[in-house]
Amino acid sequence: MDNNNIKLAVIGAGKWGLNHIRTAYKLLEKNLITVCDINPLREQEVKKISSEISFTTDINTILESKEINSVIITTSAETHYDLAKKFILGSKNILVEKPMTLHSFETEDLIKLANDYDVKLMVGHVLLYHPAVKKIKELITEGLIGRIQYIYSNRLNLGSVRSEENILWSFAPHDVSVIQYLLESYPKKIYAMGSCFLQQNIEDVTLTYLRYPGNINAHIFVSWLHPFKEQRMVITGTKGMLVFEDSLKAEKLKFYPKGFVNINGVIQKFDDNYQVINYPDKQPLEEEQIHFYNCILNNTKPITDGYHALEVLKILEEASKKLKE
Numbered sequence: 001m002d003n004n005n006i007k008l009a010v011i012g013a014g015k016w017g018l019n020h021i022r023t024a025y026k027l028l029e030k031n032l033i034t035v036c037d038i039n040p041l042r043e044q045e046v047k048k049i050s051s052e053i054s055f056t057t058d059i060n061t062i063l064e065s066k067e068i069n070s071v072i073i074t075t076s077a078e079t080h081y082d083l084a085k086k087f088i089l090g091s092k093n094i095l096v097e098k099p100m101t102l103h104s105f106e107t108e109d110l111i112k113l114a115n116d117y118d119v120k121l122m123v124g125h126v127l128l129y130h131p132a133v134k135k136i137k138e139l140i141t142e143g144l145i146g147r148i149q150y151i152y153s154n155r156l157n158l159g160s161v162r163s164e165e166n167i168l169w170s171f172a173p174h175d176v177s178v179i180q181y182l183l184e185s186y187p188k189k190i191y192a193m194g195s196c197f198l199q200q201n202i203e204d205v206t207l208t209y210l211r212y213p214g215n216i217n218a219h220i221f222v223s224w225l226h227p228f229k230e231q232r233m234v235i236t237g238t239k240g241m242l243v244f245e246d247s248l249k250a251e252k253l254k255f256y257p258k259g260f261v262n263i264n265g266v267i268q269k270f271d272d273n274y275q276v277i278n279y280p281d282k283q284p285l286e287e288e289q290i291h292f293y294n295c296i297l298n299n300t301k302p303i304t305d306g307y308h309a310l311e312v313l314k315i316l317e318e319a320s321k322k323l324k325e
């Protein structure tokens with residue numbers, strides 16, 4: 001990749017934004033031109049990464065720059081749509097943190113604008129750039145676990161409680177995006193339940209249930225009110241099961257040759273020892289940014305493009321509707 005053709009700005013230097021800035025500085029060095037945050041106090045955090053990175057509190061500096069062709073938006077979710085729209089209208093390629101917008105009609109609008117202005121539109125569903133998730137996709141395609149029967153994902157922690165969004169919107173976009181990526185279809189039915197304990201009308205715990213065509217089911221359990229971190233996804237198939245536990249320090253991905261077969265009407269168990277599956281040691285956020293830059297340089301479609309973001313949003317919207325019923 002010829003990084004010299006990428007001239008980048010990062011909007012939002014909060015907790016997650018600093019990870020983007022650090023990664024971009026590693027990948028692009030001096031091509032990372034500017035960081036913008038409306039809070040001037042964030043400048044000192046940015047300068048800790050490098051004094052070479054320039055800082056502004058005025059997004060017009062970036063909008064009006066002839067040099068900057070790519071923007072990463074990592075501000076809080078409610079600002080994504082307005083900022084993304086401004087930068088697309090300014091003919092910049094954009095990578096927007098999840099959720100791309102708060103409403104699916106806004107993402108539809110961004111998709112249309114990005115097509116009209118011929119710029120890349122990508123969402124930061126970082127797990128799709130995790131080498132373990134790529135490995136899972138490969139193994140499923142190769143038929144290791146046979147036909148998928150059900151998937152579940154637990155994303156639990158004593159996490160940062162947010163007041164602008166509930167746990168479903170904070171945590172579940174990751175799980176929904178991975179399940180969509182693995183199943184490549186859209187759920188026929190969506191159910192969800194949740195509970196609010198800490199703030200009024202903001203769920204701290206939710207359980208979402210998705211029924212896909214072909215008798216495939218998935219459920220997602222998310223909570224920021226949980227004693228320890230657990231990020232576990234289990235994919236059960238007719239020939240075995242894959243378990244991905246990103247919250248573990250080692251042996252994160254395992255194959256369990258376990259399940260049942262029906263032999264002449266008799267259901268018989270098979271139950272062998274698990275095998276640890278290795279995958280390349282790569283940083284998901286780095287892989288995500290490399291993908292963004294490559295899509296711009298090679299004019300290719302991002303894996304997590306606007307349409308992928310839209311599917312995830314529609315599922316979250318339907319789940320939110322069910323939470324309120």
Ligand SMILES: NC(=O)c1ccc[n+]([C@@H]2O[C@H](COP(=O)([O-])OP(=O)(O)OC[C@H]3O[C@@H](n4cnc5c(N)ncnc54)[C@H](O)[C@@H]3O)[C@@H](O)[C@H]2O)c1
Pocket residue numbers: 011012013014015016017036037038039042059074075076077079083097098099124125126170
């Ligand atoms: N992909 C992931 O795994 C992941 C992880 C954490 C957060 N996120 C997402 O990243 C985004 C940011 O999260 P965070 O935890 O860093 O939030 P944060 O509140 O720590 O930071 C947001 C920053 O944006 C700045 N900001 C707000 N409006 C702005 C504007 N109009 N122009 C410029 N700056 C503005 C704020 O001053 C703040 O510094 C959210 O959308 C969140 O969902 C993604």
